[in-house]
Amino acid sequence: MADLRARGRCASGVAALLVALALVACTSAPRQGVTHVVRPGENIYRIASYYQVPQRDVVRANRIRDVTQVAIGTQLWIPGARRPSSSKLLAAPAAAKARAASSPRTGDVDFAWPVRGRVSSGFGTRRGHAHEGIDIPARRGTPIRAAEAGRVIHSGAGLGDYGKVVILKHAGSYKTVYAHNHRNHVRTGEFVEKGDVIAEVGASGNARGPHVHFEVRNGQDPLNPLLFLE
Numbered sequence: 001m002a003d004l005r006a007r008g009r010c011a012s013g014v015a016a017l018l019v020a021l022a023l024v025a026c027t028s029a030p031r032q033g034v035t036h037v038v039r040p041g042e043n044i045y046r047i048a049s050y051y052q053v054p055q056r057d058v059v060r061a062n063r064i065r066d067v068t069q070v071a072i073g074t075q076l077w078i079p080g081a082r083r084p085s086s087s088k089l090l091a092a093p094a095a096a097k098a099r100a101a102s103s104p105r106t107g108d109v110d111f112a113w114p115v116r117g118r119v120s121s122g123f124g125t126r127r128g129h130a131h132e133g134i135d136i137p138a139r140r141g142t143p144i145r146a147a148e149a150g151r152v153i154h155s156g157a158g159l160g161d162y163g164k165v166v167i168l169k170h171a172g173s174y175k176t177v178y179a180h181n182h183r184n185h186v187r188t189g190e191f192v193e194k195g196d197v198i199a200e201v202g203a204s205g206n207a208r209g210p211h212v213h214f215e216v217r218n219g220q221d222p223l224n225p226l227l228f229l230e
Contacts, residue, residue, distance in 0.1 A: 033061075033079045038072055045159055045167075049220045051081035055154070066158075109174050111147040111228040112194060115201060115212050123224040132222035133177065133215030140182055140210040142201040145194075147176050147214070147229075152190045152198075162213065163205020166198050177215035180207040 036047060044064065048055040061079045064070060114136070121135040150168035153175070159165050162179040166186060169175050182202025192198055203210045216225045 032082070033077055034081045034083050036076045036078050038070055038074045038076060040072055043159060044070060045154065046220050047076065047078070051078045053078060053081050109148050109170050109172070109228070110194075111176070111216065111225070112145070113229055114144050114147050114176075114178055114214050115142055119226070120211065123222070123226065130222075133179075133213050134225050135211045135213050137209065137211040138201040140200070140202055142210075143197040144178050144181065144199040144201060144212050146192045146196045146198050147194070147216075148174075149194045150176070150192060152186045152188050152192065155184045155186050155188050157204075161206035163207065164199070164202065168192065168198070173219045175215075175217045177213070177217065179213040179215075180205050180211060182210070 034051070036051070038047070044058055045055055048058045057079050058064070058076060061077050070076075115138045117136045117138050119134045120137050121131060123134055124131055144166075146168060148168070148170050150170040152166060153169045154165060154167040157164055159179070162177075164179075164181040164184055166178045166181065166184055167175055168178075178199055180201075180203055181199040182204065183200045184198070185200070186192060186196075186198045199212075201210050201212050207213075214225055216223045216228055
């Protein structure tokens with residue numbers, strides 16, 4: 001599984017997407033929001049999650065037609081957001097890795113394996129890039145099951161190399177990501193129980209063979225899934 005690389009992946013000959021800022025003034029005061037400049041390693045999902053605003057609001061405000069074609073250096077208007085107190089946006093992989101190593105298990109969630117099998121690629125750094133989850137090879141069409149009960153907040157493509165993806169929101173700030181799917185069986189907005197079949201193993205996106213790329217996140221921070229799986 002290829003990472004969401006720092007420089008993104010753009011089709012040859014396709015110009016970088018120019019994003020228009022939605023700077024519409026209110027009658028009494030400017031509309032609340034902040035301007036964010038896209039940096040290496042960021043994508044629309046992670047940026048929206050960081051500012052705690054719906055991804056669709058960011059897409060609509062900036063008239064984005066293809067979320068995979070937002071280039072580094074693009075200025076985005078984040079409606080309804082406030083500038084965070086921290087000057088460091090979207091924590092660096094090394095810092096996130098350090099937090100993951102010291103993160104205790106929590107009683108709020110009890111994650112199960114989405115697919116049973118060996119781990120072919122672990123959490124950490126791979127070929128000089130951050131690998132924010134684990135890869136579990138399986139036959140194409142193998143059922144992928146929800147690791148924990150939650151709500152579907154994304155089902156489809158649009159996250160670059162990840163291909164077809166399902167993202168579930170769980171208790172607290174926890175989320176799980178299931179990528180490179182052959183087919184998704186859930187829609188955004190649905191609620192699923194632990195163990196429900198949400199997708200089928202595939203090799204969509206940038207994948208060398210059928211497998212599920214599985215991530216656990218607390219907020220926007222990736223955590224080592226093996227800290228939560230038994």
